[in-house]
Amino acid sequence: MNQSIKPGDNPDLTDERLSGTFDTNAMAAVIYGSDKLAQRRREISEAVSRIPELKDSKPYPFMTREEKILEGSRKSAVLNRLLPGLIDLESFEETVFIHQEVIGIEGYPLALHESLFIPPIATQGTDEQQEKWLMRAQRREIIGCYAQTELGHGSNLRALETTATFDISTREFILNSPTITSLKWWPGALGKSANWSIVIANLIIKEHNYGPHPFMVQLRDEKSHEPLPGITVGDIGPKMAFNGADNGFLGFKNYRIPRENMLMRHSKVTSDGSYIKPPHAKIGYSSMVKVRSRMAAEQGLFLAHALTIAVRYSAVRRQGFLKDKSREVKVLDYQTQLHRLFPSIARAYAFIFCGFETIRLYDQLLIDVQNGNTSGMADLHALTSGLKSVVTYQTGEGIEQARMACGGHGYSMASYISEIYGVAIGGCTYEGENMVMLLQLARYLVKSIEMIQNGKSRELGPMVAYLAEKESEIDLNLGPNEYLKVFEYAARNQTWRATEKFQKLRNSGMSNEKAWNQASVELTRASRLHTRLYIMSTFINHVGSIVDQKVKGVLIDLLNVHVTYEVMDIGIYVQGLLSSNQMDLIRNQLYVSLETIRPNAVSLVDSFQISDMQLRSQVICAFLAAWDDFQTKHCIMVQRTRFKTYILQQISFNKIKFEESYELRYLAILVAVSLRVPYVNDLCMDPRKFKTRQMLYHFVLGRRDGNVYENLFKWAKSSPLNQTDVLPSVTQYLKPMMDKSKL
Numbered sequence: 001m002n003q004s005i006k007p008g009d010n011p012d013l014t015d016e017r018l019s020g021t022f023d024t025n026a027m028a029a030v031i032y033g034s035d036k037l038a039q040r041r042r043e044i045s046e047a048v049s050r051i052p053e054l055k056d057s058k059p060y061p062f063m064t065r066e067e068k069i070l071e072g073s074r075k076s077a078v079l080n081r082l083l084p085g086l087i088d089l090e091s092f093e094e095t096v097f098i099h100q101e102v103i104g105i106e107g108y109p110l111a112l113h114e115s116l117f118i119p120p121i122a123t124q125g126t127d128e129q130q131e132k133w134l135m136r137a138q139r140r141e142i143i144g145c146y147a148q149t150e151l152g153h154g155s156n157l158r159a160l161e162t163t164a165t166f167d168i169s170t171r172e173f174i175l176n177s178p179t180i181t182s183l184k185w186w187p188g189a190l191g192k193s194a195n196w197s198i199v200i201a202n203l204i205i206k207e208h209n210y211g212p213h214p215f216m217v218q219l220r221d222e223k224s225h226e227p228l229p230g231i232t233v234g235d236i237g238p239k240m241a242f243n244g245a246d247n248g249f250l251g252f253k254n255y256r257i258p259r260e261n262m263l264m265r266h267s268k269v270t271s272d273g274s275y276i277k278p279p280h281a282k283i284g285y286s287s288m289v290k291v292r293s294r295m296a297a298e299q300g301l302f303l304a305h306a307l308t309i310a311v312r313y314s315a316v317r318r319q320g321f322l323k324d325k326s327r328e329v330k331v332l333d334y335q336t337q338l339h340r341l342f343p344s345i346a347r348a349y350a351f352i353f354c355g356f357e358t359i360r361l362y363d364q365l366l367i368d369v370q371n372g373n374t375s376g377m378a379d380l381h382a383l384t385s386g387l388k389s390v391v392t393y394q395t396g397e398g399i400e401q402a403r404m405a406c407g408g409h410g411y412s413m414a415s416y417i418s419e420i421y422g423v424a425i426g427g428c429t430y431e432g433e434n435m436v437m438l439l440q441l442a443r444y445l446v447k448s449i450e451m452i453q454n455g456k457s458r459e460l461g462p463m464v465a466y467l468a469e470k471e472s473e474i475d476l477n478l479g480p481n482e483y484l485k486v487f488e489y490a491a492r493n494q495t496w497r498a499t500e501k502f503q504k505l506r507n508s509g510m511s512n513e514k515a516w517n518q519a520s521v522e523l524t525r526a527s528r529l530h531t532r533l534y535i536m537s538t539f540i541n542h543v544g545s546i547v548d549q550k551v552k553g554v555l556i557d558l559l560n561v562h563v564t565y566e567v568m569d570i571g572i573y574v575q576g577l578l579s580s581n582q583m584d585l586i587r588n589q590l591y592v593s594l595e596t597i598r599p600n601a602v603s604l605v606d607s608f609q610i611s612d613m614q615l616r617s618q619v620i621c622a623f624l625a626a627w628d629d630f631q632t633k634h635c636i637m638v639q640r641t642r643f644k645t646y647i648l649q650q651i652s653f654n655k656i657k658f659e660e661s662y663e664l665r666y667l668a669i670l671v672a673v674s675l676r677v678p679y680v681n682d683l684c685m686d687p688r689k690f691k692t693r694q695m696l697y698h699f700v701l702g703r704r705d706g707n708v709y710e711n712l713f714k715w716a717k718s719s720p721l722n723q724t725d726v727l728p729s730v731t732q733y734l735k736p737m738m739d740k741s742k743l
């Protein structure tokens with residue numbers, strides 16, 4: 001049963017939903033890991049939709065950067081006030097979800113506060129430090145960011161130039177940015193919003209450099225919000241996407257902070273200037289590991305956003321003919337369209353499952369570390385490096401395919417896909433540049449091969465044990481686990497090949513670094529295959545554990561799309577293993593799987609339960625927001641439900657014409673007059689005064705109701721360019737030019 005069916009929907013989309021064979025709420029429970037969380041998402045979505053203050057005040061594409069930042073800040077402040085009544089404040093998932101629902105994906109000034117400022121305090125701060133800052137941060141008494149990257153240095157942490165020199169006489173650290181390239185550059189929220197930051201700087205004690213360490217640094221005065229003396233800070237300007245966030249720059253000149261401001265749960269500096277090492281070299285990376293663990297699920301959801309739009313639209317878009325010449329077919333019926341979209345649906349599911357599994361592994365690791373066992377750190381660090389890299393790259397690919405699958409309308413901002421793409425692919429760079437991450441995983445893989453070569457196969461971690469195994473017989477008719485063996489073969493072969501290349505170069509007398517560089521493309525290929533193997537095996541295990549038989553049946557079909565597509569995609573690496581007959585078998589199996597999943601396509605994307613608000617395709621809420629705004633301004637209280645009913649009636653009786661360029665406030669006044677609201681007649685001014693622009697329509701292509709064309713037309717009409725017929729660009733330049741050119 002597909003719970004999305006509603007009266008007034010596009011009949012093509014309703015047909016698709018009726019052909020679904022499973023309960024979309026049950027599938028949502030599988031996607032989000034529990035029935036409770038899926039249910040909570042729906043409840044939060046519903047609650048948010050009833051709060052006008054949380055609506056967009058106008059469509060994001062028509063906002064300037066300053067307006068986006070203002071809007072994100074406004075909503076953050078409203079949310080901070082309303083959150084206790086809307087979500088369980090202890091739940092990270094609910095917190096993330098409500099922010100995404102309300103603010104969307106374009107970034108906002110507090111985004112980094114939750115994900116990169118609070119977690120390091122919680123994991124790297126001592127109990128006293130947590131006491132001092134954690135509650136303040138959680139209450140949002142202070143706003144924080146995370147400043148690591150510098151203008152001249154990002155991937156190579158060891159080259160960071162910012163210094164924190166310990167002054168034994170005052171027991172303070174003195175922060176300095178010695179060069180232009182040492183300016184911190186890129187941290188989100190740093191530019192204008194944050195007043196505190198975690199700053200990564202080289203710890204210097206008695207002229208000895210102990211390398212990068214985290215420090216809690218106050219940047220701005222808590223009363224005036226002015227930068228404190230010794231601090232230079234500002235915004236780095238517009239970006240490809242994420243323009244709702246104020247990424248910034250930061251420099252220090254002899255800026256002093258107390259010794260207690262170094263986060264000292266792991267490494268410590270005593271008051272006499274002695275340095276105490278952490279128990280594990282990579283322990284400081286645990287917050288990075290956490291963020292990367294979450295990235296797979298987060299990116300899977302970005303892909304899910306784009307696919308929801310593309311699949312729904314493909315089910316209502318008709319173009320050309322197949323058998324029946326009396327009516328054009330849905331583009332979703334073309335095999336090329338299925339091939340373009342369905343493997344990505346499978347990946348989105350796989351990424352989300354993988355993301356939640358990796359978060360579980362991280363939570364376990366945290367317990368182990370707290371009990372003094374850091375042995376799993378290297379494994380998880382390597383795994384999350386590869387996962388982050390493969391998932392962000394393939395998400396970008398999938399979103400771009402989704403855009404192209406929507407033809408011309410996919411290129412319009414009305415689809416929202418370009419924004420999703422811009423935001424998602426930022427993930428290829430932040431939290432560790434992808435290629436650099438793959439090389440980090442490669443080091444781990446090479447070490448694993450060296451252990452096998454040295455007869456220590458038994459000591460390998462469970463995720464790399466397959467590297468020591470021999471090939472086994474493969475019978476593709478036996479299902480997904482056999483495809484997994486194909487992937488194991490490819491990953492094992494490539495890892496051995498790349499390692500041996502590196503070793504051969506090194507043994508020929510080349511330096512370690514040069515040999516590594518010359519083998520690096522092959523090494524990154526090994527890392528990708530290893531990671532894709534992990535993704536596939538997690539997908540298979542997850543499907544195996546599902547109880548609801550209808551949901552499980554559909555996910556087995558989706559898994560078949562996944563395994564066949566992925567093996568076809570790595571054909572070059574399995575040439576020695578599979579015959580051309582076996583490759584043909586896989587290819588044909590893929591086409592069969594695409595057809596099998598076809599009736600469930602819309603239900604599969606509906607199951608992500610991404611609301612029209614997240615897809616930015618709502619209309620009526622803009623009226624409601626205007627109405628509340630109007631009520632507040634003029635102290636008029638009329639029930640919102642009454643107003644809503646009235647507006648809906650007016651629309652259905654065609655009395656309010658969207659085509660007319662009324663500004664929302666004017667519409668609100670019209671309604672107020674009609675409802676005989678006291679005092680309104682006095683306020684009812686000349687309508688022309690309000691005839692500025694119409695801002696009713698948000699992103700429309702992926703709407704739940706599938707009513708795309710009428711809303712695309714309304715979207716176009718709402719463009720500020722259409723609020724006047726003759727633009728100044730014409731009167732000032734084009735018209736005089738044409739006039740001058742007349743003979």
Ligand SMILES: Cc1cc2nc3c(=O)[nH]c(=O)nc-3n(C[C@H](O)[C@H](O)[C@H](O)COP(=O)(O)OP(=O)(O)OC[C@H]3O[C@@H](n4cnc5c(N)ncnc54)[C@H](O)[C@@H]3O)c2cc1C
Pocket residue numbers: 112116146147148149152153154155156185186187188242247426429430431432433434435436439
């Ligand atoms: C949207 C966004 C938000 C961000 N937010 C933050 C934030 O909040 N806080 C913060 O501190 N930073 C932030 N950053 C910065 C980000 O973490 C860095 O940009 C990232 O780590 C990459 O570093 P880089 O820019 O120096 O790239 P570079 O390292 O200069 O990479 C350039 C190229 O060199 C290659 N390369 C580099 N080293 C190697 C190597 N060893 N071997 C092979 N190839 C190599 C890379 O693969 C890449 O192709 C953000 C960045 C973005 C885009």
